[in-house]
Amino acid sequence: MPPLLSVRNVTRRFEGLTALNDVSMEVEPRTIAGVIGPNGAGKTTLFNVLTGFYRPTSGEVWFEGRRIDRLPLHGIAAAGISRTFQNIRLFANMTAIENVLVGQHIHLKTNFATAIVRPPSVTREERSAVKTAVELLRFAGLTRRENELARNLAYGEQRRLEIARALAVRPRLLLLDEPTAGMNPGEAAGMIKLIRALRDDMLMTIVLIEHSMRVVMGVCERITVLDHGEKISEGRPEEVQQDRRVIEAYLGTGQIITDGRA
Amino acid sequence: MEQWIQLFIDGTTIGGVYAVIALGYTMVYGVLRMINFAHGELFMMGAFAGFYTLDAYQQHSGLNDSLPVFTIASAIVAGMITAVVLAVVMERIAYRPLRHAPRLAPLISAIGVSIFLRNVMLRVTNAEAQVYPRVFPRGAIEWGDVSVSYIRIFLLVLSVFFLVLLWLFIERTKMGMSIRAVAEDRDTAALMGVNVDRTIVMTFVVGAALAGAAGAVYGMFVTTATAGMGFIPGIKAFTAAVLGGIGSVPGAMAGGYFLGITESLSTKFIGAQYKDVVAFVLLVLVLIFRPWGIFGKREDKRA
Amino acid sequence: MMQRFEATRALTRALDNANARARAAFDAIPLIRWILPLALGVVGALSPQWFDTRPTYALMVLITYLLLRTSTNVFGLAVLAAMLVYLPMEMDRFERGILFDIALYTMLGIGLNIVVGYAGLLDLGYVAFFASGAYIFALVVAPEAGGGWDIGASFWLMIPAAMALAAALGVALGLPVLRLRGDYLAIVTLGFGEIIRLMLNNRDDITNGPRGVYLIPKAHFFDKELTGPYELYFLVLAGVFIAAFAAERIRDSRVGRAWEAIREDEDAASAMGVNTTFYKLLAFAIGAAIGGGGGVIYAAKQTAIFPRDFDLDVSINVLALVIIGGMGNVRGVVLGAMLLIGLPEVLRDFSIEFAFIDLANIGADYRLVIFGAALVAIMVLRPEGLLPSRRRAAEFEQAEMLESELAT
Incomplete structure (x- = not known):
């Protein structure tokens, strides 16, 4: 099977600083891939390149046989990729359900003229959108929280809402930026269950950035390790875990690789 | 050639005024990320304070004639004090309570202060222009076709004096360092033991003192004070601050002179009625194409 | 922590x-x-x-x-x-004039609210669209206009035409400035507003300069001539209702959600596939169209317009009424217009006579002083405005209903 996503020799420089240096990786359909690395390794920069926030200085990103690194920011979602953010970026003053409705934006057709006239088709569309949103919220474990403002949700709930919102885009690739960051072990376990369900029940392909080794080792099938903007290792979790360069990179930061939480 | 020199000198004179006012905008923006819409009104109040001082001397003594140096100096000081007192009060009442409010609230509050001050003066003066007593000796230095009046020279020298003074304050004093620290990162500055509230007040104080002094001197230059006189110089000084990269002190100075000279040239080559258009067009162009300022350095966005 | x-x-x-x-x-x-x-x-x-x-x-x-x-x-x-x-x-005539102004400013407020309240784009040059509507109308229909462009166009045709042109102007002005954020956008739009006014003033050849355009013909409603503020008040009232209806419906739709998302977090909105440039321009265009429509009615009522009618104060008044009322909802705009436009007028004949204090005409003389102080007071006491927008009830009920459906 051809890879769903392929990152080809991507380099990204900021004035005087190379955040990503000649990084390549491929993601197969219906797998959970992980990107790990110590702080400042370039994980988030890689995510920002994948989601169009940064243009690569050189190199290419291909998705489903289509080059996506030149797409405008909003074109990424239309191409079939959606994401969550490391520092939760919900629409804080909108309700949970409205957040998910915004996620469905590209699948709805109402424009300003039909919004004013409001023909039956608009009413129907809106009703089915709300129904989809309610289902997605249920899937993400947010039953009966629909009308809560996003900023009033508990931390773990906010992370789940971000995932529900990302799913509303109906992506074929989901990028999760540190989905368990700041969670207590109970919440993190719930999140891992949710991520597995995404792949098993919704047949989603997932790439996640993680700091917590326990999460990555437990859930990912393939792992890419970055350090100082370069790919230093790649493979199945147990392979990566044994890699000398990985151990060195993490030892250098004082983290112990087998015991996850930093 | 002489014509060019004349235009250049005229431009530098008014540019110095813009530069001095612009410092207030840029410093307040630096520490609060807020456009102090009422800053132009501080300039206007400075002009009135200068007028009332000189007028009082005129009515009650002969000092304007016998000791003009003293009366001019006291008019400038009066302008500074008035503007400073107002600035402190306005910061306390209208801005500080809104430091954590929605983004637009402080802007509207500032607009309120501006309307308030303008209309207070409109009432006080009965909407009439107040004419300054003549304290400055007439006459000019002639040099071929170039003619520079004494008051222009005074304006020129004084603006440079204030700019140097401010430069020393920002770079050499502890308070100046606090201001730079708060502008850089308010939270870190607070952690380092900088008294943020006091620093913000001090920023307003310094900016207001400059605006007040500029108002008094500008009033002597144009020989009138009106309630509406703060608006155009205010917006132009803001343009100057933007030209230099808002938040940057040397940028505001350079921007002021640049705008003054540009205006002076455009008066000659495009037409006097387009003077204000030129300033606004410049403002718009810079904000669109180089929002970090003509002289500023681009800050690269990093995650 | x-x-x-x-x-x-x-x-x-x-x-x-x-x-x-x-x-x-x-x-x-x-x-x-x-x-x-x-x-x-x-x-x-x-x-x-x-x-x-x-x-x-x-x-x-x-x-x-x-x-x-x-x-x-x-x-x-x-x-x-x-x-x-x-x-x-x-x-009486004077009071009707005030009422007309309140209604007109309500209409402008609804338009600006789309830009500022819904899409979160701070626009300090809204007067540009109001002015363009008024001038487009006046120049076309007034026989005395500098260019003498009398083509006898009907008032009723001119309203949509002027609205469309204002919308085009909105897009043209919006396009270059959209990537600016917050305060910078405010200042650029302020600059645009002033440039338009100064050009109206300076281009004598087209606009008749500071002398203004006068003898603008009266509008007719069938055979009835719409003469004063009284008749035109009903026209503005209709404009207010149409604008309010349209604005609220758009807000409660996919388009309104996209605006709100942009206002909350532009990057996250883009990541959800919202074309932020398009939606910001749309907000500018709709806001501008409403402003342009208001301009046409204003010109029809005044029968003579001058560049000085379109100074920064108009923009600031409209913005202030939107914010004081409470951004993001039409009810707030109505209240804001009543307070901001009506109150200073009503204050005109307010006076205090108490013991030795005799401030006759304090209202007439100090109304703008009071207005300035009131702006500060309202912002300090209620920075979210007097009638902050409440969450939409309809959507909640729908969701709850669906949930119970799904649960069974």
């Missing part, structure tokens, strides 16, 4: 709850909700001698505030509509 964060969040939630309870209590007292405004309305309606400016006005503000605050059901709207139609009949 984390604990403090939690504590703040808990506090916010407690405050939200308290606020909701207070509102519920307020809504539950029928005396305040209906009986009081109704009684005041009846008294007001039955005693024409009351129709001296101030009490009428105080009454109107009070009634409107209560109606807007508590609900917008059919009954409330009917009372409001009846009041809006009946009141001007009892008014």
Whole structure:
């Protein structure tokens, strides 16, 4: 099977600083891939390149046989990729359900003229959108929280809402930026269950950035390790875990690789 | 050639005024990320304070004639004090309570202060222009076709004096360092033991003192004070601050002179009625194409 | 650190709850909700001698505030509509002029609210669109206009034409400035507004310069000539209702959600596939169209317009009324216009005579002083405005209903 996503020799420089240096990786359909690395390794920069926030200085990103690194920011979602953010970026003053409705934006057709006239088709569309949103919220474990403002949700709930919102885009690739960051072990376990369900029940392909080794080792099938903007290792979790360069990179930061939480 | 020199000198004179006012905008923006819409009104109040001082001397003594140096100096000081007192009060009442409010609230509050001050003066003066007593000796230095009046020279020298003074304050004093620290990162500055509230007040104080002094001197230059006189110089000084990269002190100075000279040239080559258009067009162009300022350095966005 | 964060969040939630309870209590007292405004309305309606400016006005503000605050059901709207139609009949020319201004500014406020309140784009040059509507209309229909462009166009055709042109101007001005954020956008738009005014002033050849365009023909409604503020008031009123209807419907749709998402977090909105450039331009265009429409009506009422009618104060007034009323909802705009445009006029004949203080005409003389101070006071006391937008009830109910459906 051809890879769903392929990152080809991507380099990204900021004035005087190379955040990503000649990084390549491929993601197969219906797998959970992980990107790990110590702080400042370039994980988030890689995510920002994948989601169009940064243009690569050189190199290419291909998705489903289509080059996506030149797409405008909003074109990424239309191409079939959606994401969550490391520092939760919900629409804080909108309700949970409205957040998910915004996620469905590209699948709805109402424009300003039909919004004013409001023909039956608009009413129907809106009703089915709300129904989809309610289902997605249920899937993400947010039953009966629909009308809560996003900023009033508990931390773990906010992370789940971000995932529900990302799913509303109906992506074929989901990028999760540190989905368990700041969670207590109970919440993190719930999140891992949710991520597995995404792949098993919704047949989603997932790439996640993680700091917590326990999460990555437990859930990912393939792992890419970055350090100082370069790919230093790649493979199945147990392979990566044994890699000398990985151990060195993490030892250098004082983290112990087998015991996850930093 | 002489014509060019004349235009250049005229431009530098008014540019110095813009530069001095612009410092207030840029410093307040630096520490609060807020456009102090009422800053132009501080300039206007400075002009009135200068007028009332000189007028009082005129009515009650002969000092304007016998000791003009003293009366001019006291008019400038009066302008500074008035503007400073107002600035402190306005910061306390209208801005500080809104430091954590929605983004637009402080802007509207500032607009309120501006309307308030303008209309207070409109009432006080009965909407009439107040004419300054003549304290400055007439006459000019002639040099071929170039003619520079004494008051222009005074304006020129004084603006440079204030700019140097401010430069020393920002770079050499502890308070100046606090201001730079708060502008850089308010939270870190607070952690380092900088008294943020006091620093913000001090920023307003310094900016207001400059605006007040500029108002008094500008009033002597144009020989009138009106309630509406703060608006155009205010917006132009803001343009100057933007030209230099808002938040940057040397940028505001350079921007002021640049705008003054540009205006002076455009008066000659495009037409006097387009003077204000030129300033606004410049403002718009810079904000669109180089929002970090003509002289500023681009800050690269990093995650 | 984390604990403090939690504590703040808990506090916010407690405050939200308290606020909701207070509102519920307020809504539950029928005396305040209906009986009081109704009684005041009846008294007001039955005693024409009351129709001296101030009490009428105080009454109107009070009634409107209560109606807007508590609900917008059919009954409330009917009372409001009846009041809006009946009141001007009892008014003199001066008062009708004020009413016209309030309605006109309400319309402008609804337009600007789309830009500032819905899409979160701070526009300080809204007057540009108002001016362009007025000038496009005036230059085309006034025989005396500098260019003598009289093509005898009908007023009713000119409204949509001017709106379309204003919308195009909105897109043209919006395009280069959209990537600017916040304060910078405010200043650039302010610059645009001033440039337009100065050009109207300086391009004598087209606009007749500071002498203005005059002898603008009257509009006709069938055979009836729409002469003064009274007839045109109803036209603006219609404009207000259409604009309000359109604005609210757009807000409660996919388009409105996209705007709100952009306002909340532009990057996250893009990541959800929202074309932020398109939606920002759309907000500019719709806002500009409404402003342009208002300009046409204004020119028709004035019959002579001058560049100085379109200075920065117009932009600032419109923005201030939107923010004071409470951004993001039409009810706030209505209230804001009544307070901001009406109050200074009504203050004109307000005076204080108390012991040795005799401030005759304090209202006329100090109204703008009071206005400036009021702006500050309202911002400091209620930075979110007097009528902050409430969450949409309809969507909640729909969601709850669906959920119970799914649960069974």
